[in-house]
Amino acid sequence: MKITKLLVANRGEIACRIFETTRRLGITGIAVYSDADANARHVERADVAVRIGRSPASESYLDFDAVLSAARESGADAVHPGYGFLSENADFAQACVDAGFIFVGPRPETIRDMAEKDRAKVLMEAAGVDVIPGDKGSDQSPDALQAAGHKVGYPLLIKAVAGGGGRGMRAVHEPEGFMAALEAAKREAKGAFGDERMLLEKLLTPTRHLEVQIFGDQDGHVVHLFERDCSIQRRHQKIVEEAPAPFLTEELRARVGGAAVKAAKAIGYQGAGTVEFLLDASPGADAFYFMEMNTRLQVEHPVSEMVTGVDLVEWQLRVASGEPLPLAQDEIEVRGHSIEVRICAEDPANDFLPTAGRIDYLGAPSAKRSLRIETGVRQGDEVSVYYDSMLAKLVVWGKDREAARTRLHRALGRYHVAGLATNLSFLSRIIAHDGFASGAFDNTFVEANQQTLLGAADLAPDELLAVASLDSVLSRARRSEARAVRAGDPGSPWAATDAWRLNAASPEILHFVLEGEPRETTIRMTGAESYVVNVGSVEVVVSGSSRNWDEVDQGRATAHEFSAVMGGRTIRARSVAHGNSLTFFIAGETYCLSSCGLASSAVEETVSAGAVLTPMPGKIIEVLVAAGDSVETGQAMVVLEAMKMEHTVRANAAAVIEEISIAAGDQVDDGATLLVLAEPSKESARQEAHAP
Numbered sequence: 001m002k003i004t005k006l007l008v009a010n011r012g013e014i015a016c017r018i019f020e021t022t023r024r025l026g027i028t029g030i031a032v033y034s035d036a037d038a039n040a041r042h043v044e045r046a047d048v049a050v051r052i053g054r055s056p057a058s059e060s061y062l063d064f065d066a067v068l069s070a071a072r073e074s075g076a077d078a079v080h081p082g083y084g085f086l087s088e089n090a091d092f093a094q095a096c097v098d099a100g101f102i103f104v105g106p107r108p109e110t111i112r113d114m115a116e117k118d119r120a121k122v123l124m125e126a127a128g129v130d131v132i133p134g135d136k137g138s139d140q141s142p143d144a145l146q147a148a149g150h151k152v153g154y155p156l157l158i159k160a161v162a163g164g165g166g167r168g169m170r171a172v173h174e175p176e177g178f179m180a181a182l183e184a185a186k187r188e189a190k191g192a193f194g195d196e197r198m199l200l201e202k203l204l205t206p207t208r209h210l211e212v213q214i215f216g217d218q219d220g221h222v223v224h225l226f227e228r229d230c231s232i233q234r235r236h237q238k239i240v241e242e243a244p245a246p247f248l249t250e251e252l253r254a255r256v257g258g259a260a261v262k263a264a265k266a267i268g269y270q271g272a273g274t275v276e277f278l279l280d281a282s283p284g285a286d287a288f289y290f291m292e293m294n295t296r297l298q299v300e301h302p303v304s305e306m307v308t309g310v311d312l313v314e315w316q317l318r319v320a321s322g323e324p325l326p327l328a329q330d331e332i333e334v335r336g337h338s339i340e341v342r343i344c345a346e347d348p349a350n351d352f353l354p355t356a357g358r359i360d361y362l363g364a365p366s367a368k369r370s371l372r373i374e375t376g377v378r379q380g381d382e383v384s385v386y387y388d389s390m391l392a393k394l395v396v397w398g399k400d401r402e403a404a405r406t407r408l409h410r411a412l413g414r415y416h417v418a419g420l421a422t423n424l425s426f427l428s429r430i431i432a433h434d435g436f437a438s439g440a441f442d443n444t445f446v447e448a449n450q451q452t453l454l455g456a457a458d459l460a461p462d463e464l465l466a467v468a469s470l471d472s473v474l475s476r477a478r479r480s481e482a483r484a485v486r487a488g489d490p491g492s493p494w495a496a497t498d499a500w501r502l503n504a505a506s507p508e509i510l511h512f513v514l515e516g517e518p519r520e521t522t523i524r525m526t527g528a529e530s531y532v533v534n535v536g537s538v539e540v541v542v543s544g545s546s547r548n549w550d551e552v553d554q555g556r557a558t559a560h561e562f563s564a565v566m567g568g569r570t571i572r573a574r575s576v577a578h579g580n581s582l583t584f585f586i587a588g589e590t591y592c593l594s595s596c597g598l599a600s601s602a603v604e605e606t607v608s609a610g611a612v613l614t615p616m617p618g619k620i621i622e623v624l625v626a627a628g629d630s631v632e633t634g635q636a637m638v639v640l641e642a643m644k645m646e647h648t649v650r651a652n653a654a655a656v657i658e659e660i661s662i663a664a665g666d667q668v669d670d671g672a673t674l675l676v677l678a679e680p681s682k683e684s685a686r687q688e689a690h691a692p
Contacts, residue, residue: 010082012376034060127266160189166236212260246439306338360419428588478549
């Protein structure tokens with residue numbers, strides 16, 4: 001049966017990506033959306049769109065009945081699950097088939113076998129594929145799992161049987177931490193997958209994370225489209241992926257690909273899938289172990305498409321329609337190298353806490369054959385707390401790895417997001433890092449290089465304030481020019497708002513807030529395009545000129561490109577001013593501060609001495625303290641779930657819990673008070689200091 005109308009049971013960039021292929025093939029693309037996504041990009045890109053419920057995923061994208069009702073209402077003959085949400089839900093796949101729709105994915109029984117990670121290991125062992133040593137969790141009682149952990153040995157990994165995407169997973173390095181980690185992993189797995197069963201694996205380190213893209217048709221033919229390296233991760237979630245894997249010998253590449261095909265054939269696999277392996281990264285080692293199988297299209301599938309020239313979504317649709325695989329194994333070749341990064345709304349400096357809010361400005365390099373930008377957001381969109389934090393994928397191709405890496409680093413420097421925190425600077429530092437450039441990295445890369453990747457930016461605070469002061473003067477001059485042009489008198493000196501005066505240049509005092517602290521600068525013009533900026537007791541000589549200035553976001557913001565020469569170096573920068581917020585993009589780094597309008601209010605907001613506020617909207621999972629309790633620095637107080645992840649709020653100093661404003665199950669807004677802390681009394685502090 002040929003697919004003519006395809007409903008995509010998903011949202012964001014993957015829905016937009018699928019609609020690119022349906023449009024090219026002449027297939028009607030049908031979107032579904034929640035209330036939060038009524039004006040989303042994937043709705044705009046579809047031919048037809050159907051509302052399926054309220055904003056929470058459980059009331060929309062995870063609602064079987066709502067999705068199937070939308071498929072019937074829109075006249076769809078097939079359903080594509082994308083990834084995430086229902087993509088690996090065997091019951092949903094079966095419901096689609098039972099309702100008479102083509103399910104664009106493997107058979108429901110295959111999904112069920114591979115979703116159960118303990119069963120998947122049994123099947124792979126039977127097929128002769130090496131698996132990671134561990135315990136399958138036949139007895140799920142905490143004591144039995146802890147006893148099994150002692151047999152597996154430490155360090156080990158507690159892992160959700162039905163998990164994925166790094167959720168429901170905890171590394172345990174010492175026996176004392178087992179029970180707390182088990183409880184947290186079970187709670188997270190229950191919330192994410194509705195299943196709290198756990199298995200245990202030996203935590204192999206150092207390793208490289210390899211995955212092989214496989215494809216099977218309904219006639220039993222299976223091929224692989226080579227491997228991807230996904231070793232660069234944070235919180236067990238991938239952020240950088242590339243194909244082919246660097247420094248893999250042809251002999252090892254053939255073995256890994258062959259093992260993936262063997263695994264797929266053993267279960268009669270149909271459609272797109274990924275077999276994931278851990279490769280021993282010890283010097284001279286070449287052993288690898290089956291980790292899991294993802295019975296869907298992967299987030300990082302574009303890198304495989306870039307190096308093979310294959311449209312994997314088109315293959316999915318053809319195979320689901322009953323057609324044979326378009327290519328045989330010996331017809332699939334790797335050309336060049338591709339690297340992908342995931343741009344996320346998150347704060348790397350704050351344990352990668354997801355962020356939500358409005359995208360005030362979005363600037364991106366031009367897409368081309370060697371550069372793909374896959375995104376589900378636009379300038380002005382709201383990033384919701386209800387869904388994943390990924391904003392976009394930046395994917396490049398080069399004739400070799402270094403060419404691809406250089407192109408990606410350059411593209412990251414031209415991708416700009418203002419309005420909420422992102423991981424752009426973090427990604428740029430990874431791609432520029434010598435360890436990444438050499439290819440000599442493993443799954444400990446982020447942890448081993450935290451100081452470099454999460455440390456201070458190149459521009460010191462005083463230098464940033466000098467650049468911000470220069471930007472203020474230059475940008476204001478350009479704004480006055482634009483206003484004068486609109487008024488029909490571009491040459492009038494009275495329209496100017498810079499520091500020019502009839503007799504001499506007058507110093508101008510500017511106010512900023514940087515890292516929560518009010519800062520004052522004085523800037524004085526000393527010549528054509530030359531200034532002296534005083535930042536406290538520091539004097540900075542700076543010169544510069546505007547390159548471009550424009551109003552963006554329907555006049556709510558301005559974007560200013562300018563250059564600054566300071567301390568013998570030339571800095572090319574772009575600033576975005578939205579209200580009192582200032583964001584600077586300089587050499588791949590993002591810097592955020594506020595202008596004078598926020599100076600007084602920011603001070604007032606930080607005066608609430610004992611208030612502990614929510615870092616973002618979410619749901620209270622657990623309150624770990626009670627009023628009157630004494631807490632130590634770093635002690636966990638509240639567990640919050642937001643954007644599909646758990647976050648622990650900890651005390652930043654010794655204190656006493658004076659008041660608790662929330663309870664488990666509460667939904668809280670950004671900036672809401674969780675609890676109030678009081679300083680410990682001098683007597684209690686003295687007693688603690690002299691305690692045995």
